[in-house]
Amino acid sequence: MSISHSSNRSKQELKNRINSAKLSWLSTIGSDGFPNVSPKEIFRAIDNDTIIIANIASPKSEKNIRKHDKVCLSLIDIFVQKGCKIYAEAVIVDPSSDSYIAYKTELEQMTNGDYPIKNIFRLKVIKVQNILAPSYSIKPNESVEEKIEKAMQYYGVKPLK
Numbered sequence: 001m002s003i004s005h006s007s008n009r010s011k012q013e014l015k016n017r018i019n020s021a022k023l024s025w026l027s028t029i030g031s032d033g034f035p036n037v038s039p040k041e042i043f044r045a046i047d048n049d050t051i052i053i054a055n056i057a058s059p060k061s062e063k064n065i066r067k068h069d070k071v072c073l074s075l076i077d078i079f080v081q082k083g084c085k086i087y088a089e090a091v092i093v094d095p096s097s098d099s100y101i102a103y104k105t106e107l108e109q110m111t112n113g114d115y116p117i118k119n120i121f122r123l124k125v126i127k128v129q130n131i132l133a134p135s136y137s138i139k140p141n142e143s144v145e146e147k148i149e150k151a152m153q154y155y156g157v158k159p160l161k
Contacts, residue, residue: 011048014128017084018045018075026053026121027072028064028090036060040073042107042115051088053121054107065090065121073123074131079151080144081133088123095119 023041030036038061042054051073055062065071071090076083093100103120135147152159 014084015045015048018043018051018086021075021077023075024053025074026058026061027074028061029068029070030060030064031067036064042110042117043073044106044110046103046106049125051086051123051125052093052103052107053123054104054111054115054117055092055119055121056115056117061121062092062119065092071121071123076131078155079148079157081135081147081151083131085129085131086123086125087127087129088125090121090123093120093122 021043023039024043025037026040027035027037038058040053040058042056043051045051053073069089069091071088073086073088074083075086093103099122100120103122104117107117107120133147135142
């Protein structure tokens with residue numbers, strides 16, 4: 001399901017999920033046919049069908065996108081244990097592109113300009129698939145709050161007071 005073909009509410013929920021995520025993983029297709037998975041920290045959903053990702057230090061991702069435009073971006077909230085896989089077509093937005101400055105400005109708001117942005121990966125969303133931890137089917141009566149509490153214990157994280 002493309003973001004644009006879902007309801008306005010689910011479009012906004014997905015955009016919020018993307019923009020509140022702290023880390024994602026971009027999977028590209030390598031020249032050897034194998035996937036290359038690379039963590040991405042600086043990304044934004046700029047509209048209902050477009051995600052931009054700063055290319056700070058990802059020469060393999062860039063090389064792969066230039067040859068194969070199909071990618072998958074995965075996001076997960078490790079505490080809620082939910083996320084999504086976003087299947088997309090990617091292009092490289094180079095500094096010479098008309099849209100580069102606007103995209104770069106958007107991404108630099110996240111970094112205060114502390115990271116050099118070589119170019120930008122622009123993803124056109126094709127479909128979205130939800131990710132749920134097995135605990136949602138194994139323990140369907142467990143509340144989200146209980147799942148968060150257990151995950152925080154597992155990861156050794158203490159809640160903010």
